[in-house]
Amino acid sequence: MTKRCNATEPLLVECAELVLPYLTPWELASVSLTCRSLLKLSRSITLRRSSDASRGFETLPIPFLNTTVDSHPYVHFLYTPSLLLPSPLLLPRQPWGGSSVVSLSAAPALLLAQSVGLVDASGRTLSGCDCQACAGSACPCASLDGLDDVGRECGPGCRCGPECGNRATRNGVAVGVKIVRDGRKGWGLHSDQFIRKGLFVFEYAGELLTTKEAQRRHQYYDELASHGRFSSALLVVREHLPSGKACLRLNIDATRIGNVARFVNHSCDGGNLSTKLVRSSGALLPRLCFFASKDIQVDEELTFSYGEIRKRANELPCFCNSPFCFGTLPSEDT
Numbered sequence: 001m002t003k004r005c006n007a008t009e010p011l012l013v014e015c016a017e018l019v020l021p022y023l024t025p026w027e028l029a030s031v032s033l034t035c036r037s038l039l040k041l042s043r044s045i046t047l048r049r050s051s052d053a054s055r056g057f058e059t060l061p062i063p064f065l066n067t068t069v070d071s072h073p074y075v076h077f078l079y080t081p082s083l084l085l086p087s088p089l090l091l092p093r094q095p096w097g098g099s100s101v102v103s104l105s106a107a108p109a110l111l112l113a114q115s116v117g118l119v120d121a122s123g124r125t126l127s128g129c130d131c132q133a134c135a136g137s138a139c140p141c142a143s144l145d146g147l148d149d150v151g152r153e154c155g156p157g158c159r160c161g162p163e164c165g166n167r168a169t170r171n172g173v174a175v176g177v178k179i180v181r182d183g184r185k186g187w188g189l190h191s192d193q194f195i196r197k198g199l200f201v202f203e204y205a206g207e208l209l210t211t212k213e214a215q216r217r218h219q220y221y222d223e224l225a226s227h228g229r230f231s232s233a234l235l236v237v238r239e240h241l242p243s244g245k246a247c248l249r250l251n252i253d254a255t256r257i258g259n260v261a262r263f264v265n266h267s268c269d270g271g272n273l274s275t276k277l278v279r280s281s282g283a284l285l286p287r288l289c290f291f292a293s294k295d296i297q298v299d300e301e302l303t304f305s306y307g308e309i310r311k312r313a314n315e316l317p318c319f320c321n322s323p324f325c326f327g328t329l330p331s332e333d334t
């Protein structure tokens, strides 16, 4: 039973407008029980949260849609549009669903990995291009891509600015998408527009972990999953040498902090997305980028293959529905 707030209500509501966007859904639910004004405010925050998973970090809002499956309006996680390094400075909370839009500058602690770059002894950024603006096939930067399996783009080491045409993967989620609830797979990402084959869609953003930390979290997530519905979004990527030996291993965990790529489900037929590591000139690490591997229609679910199927004790059932379905989800060896 909720009650009316007393005479100090306008001040209370003003303070609540500032504080409530920082709360988790569970905290928000308990605060909303205290009085009608806070209940109303919590409801509007929930509505705003479900209307944009990206909290304004991406160009287009990314809504959660769950009309028929259950009563979950959204998933709570911290949003980062790019890779970040775990740091003690990282804020454990991020405002979401308040009446004012969160700007990138409002959350600088979430952007640490963007500033990682290669520099020489004097601190000068290395390995970028000297172009004013990169455009067209005549630009030397156009020939950077396609040299090997790793894509190459202009980046922090280049003189050209953010408007340069050779930075297709640097501007966040590039197409309209929505997050749709499914009775068996949980949330999944669907396209909200036609996506032409070959187009960059988004990168996989999250916390960049050491292998030791990835192994620790993997064990912990497995434990949580065995007790009920829990979806981890810990991805291990290996960049191979031509000899086939792994030379670089990236552990990206989007479970607690990530972008919308954390909602892409697995399909045993390979799905409609392919992945490629893209290296920006001057950046220390490559990023895992997703491209449309075929033409994708409006409302189609975006999926890719999580990897090889391995027999293990606590394997999860696969509901990808493809004619080639193996029946179980691939599991990553961390």
Ligand SMILES: C[S@@+](CC[C@H](N)C(=O)[O-])C[C@H]1O[C@@H](n2cnc3c(N)ncnc32)[C@H](O)[C@@H]1O
Pocket (backbone or CB within 6 Å): 184, 185, 186, 187, 188, 230, 231, 232, 233, 234, 262, 263, 264, 265, 266, 267, 316, 317, 318, 319, 320, 329
């Ligand atoms: C990266 S998350 C994908 C988003 C997730 N569905 C959610 O609700 O947050 C990976 C998890 O999604 C679920 N999942 C992904 N693909 C699936 C599939 N084909 N069949 C069943 N569950 C799937 C599994 O629980 C898996 O651990």
